[in-house]
Amino acid sequence: KQEVTQIPAALSVPEGENLVLNCSFTDSAIYNLQWFRQDPGKGLTSLLLIQSSQREQTSGRLNASLDKSSGRSTLYIAASQPGDSATYLCAAADNYGQNFVFGPGTRLSVLP
Amino acid sequence: ETGVTQTPRHLVMGMTNKKSLKCEQHLGHNAMYWYKQSAKKPLELMFVYNFKEQTENNSVPSRFSPECPNSSHLFLHLHTLQPEDSALYLCASSQVQRGGLFNEQFFGPGTRLTVL
Numbered sequence: 770k771q772e773v774t775q776i777p778a779a780l781s782v783p784e785g786e787n788l789v790l791n792c793s794f795t796d797s798a799i800y801n802l803q804w805f806r807q808d809p810g811k812g813l814t815s816l817l818l819i820q821s822s823q824r825e826q827t828s829g830r831l832n833a834s835l836d837k838s839s840g841r842s843t844l845y846i847a848a849s850q851p852g853d854s855a856t857y858l859c860a861a862a863d864n865y866g867q868n869f870v871f872g873p874g875t876r877l878s879v880l881p
Numbered sequence: 882e883t884g885v886t887q888t889p890r891h892l893v894m895g896m897t898n899k900k901s902l903k904c905e906q907h908l909g910h911n912a913m914y915w916y917k918q919s920a921k922k923p924l925e926l927m928f929v930y931n932f933k934e935q936t937e938n939n940s941v942p943s944r945f946s947p948e949c950p951n952s953s954h955l956f957l958h959l960h961t962l963q964p965e966d967s968a969l970y971l972c973a974s975s976q977v978q979r980g981g982l983f984n985e986q987f988f989g990p991g992t993r994l995t996v997l
Contacts, residue, residue, distance in 0.1 A: 811991070865982050
């Protein structure tokens with residue numbers, strides 16, 4: 770059974786710093802991996818989707834990498850801003866992408 | 882706005898009540914999902930509908946009953962719930978490609994459910 774973990778559980782950084790969020794999964798037979806952000810009491814916003822055949826995806830200040838063999842994905846946020854403060858979730862999908870298993874999330878605070 | 886709407890946004894119900902959650906997607910997708918997000922637990926997949934057919938049921942108690950009348954609408958019917966069912970219930974949708982491969986998921990804002 771797939772298990773997804775995220776480290777750290779919480780992170781607080783000053784504005785402008787570059788940072789890395791980590792996601793690990795136990796079963797490397799994933800179809801894709803998706804990163805989301807969630808603001809308090811809100812739904813999830815999709816950030817990046819990496820297919821199993823890809824190594825990384827980029828969108829603006831965000832870059833996500835995937836290493837299936839080691840069961841890891843990282844989300845790199847460049848030049849962090851207070852508006853980046855949220856909980857970041859990763860989800861590994863198997864079974865043709867139908868079944869997502871979510872990690873517990875990393876709560877990020879970017880201080881002005 | 883992600884193109885996925887959910888109503889109501891907040892719901893308080895007693896253990897003997899019957900209520901329904903509604904989800905609607907305006908993205909032209911053909912797969913829809915229900916998730917449960919409890920405090921201090923990871924998001925849990927409850928049900929998956931692919932072309933209106935239920936293809937996944939992650940051992941969800943029968944007091945939760947999903948309904949998918951068409952590819953744009955999804956309901957979650959609730960009856961005789963327990964206080965531990967209090968959570969944020971999230972709906973999502975995605976597009977299924979030919980060959981059965983699923984694209985990325987888009988989420989609604991959720992319904993905050995409190996069971997007294």
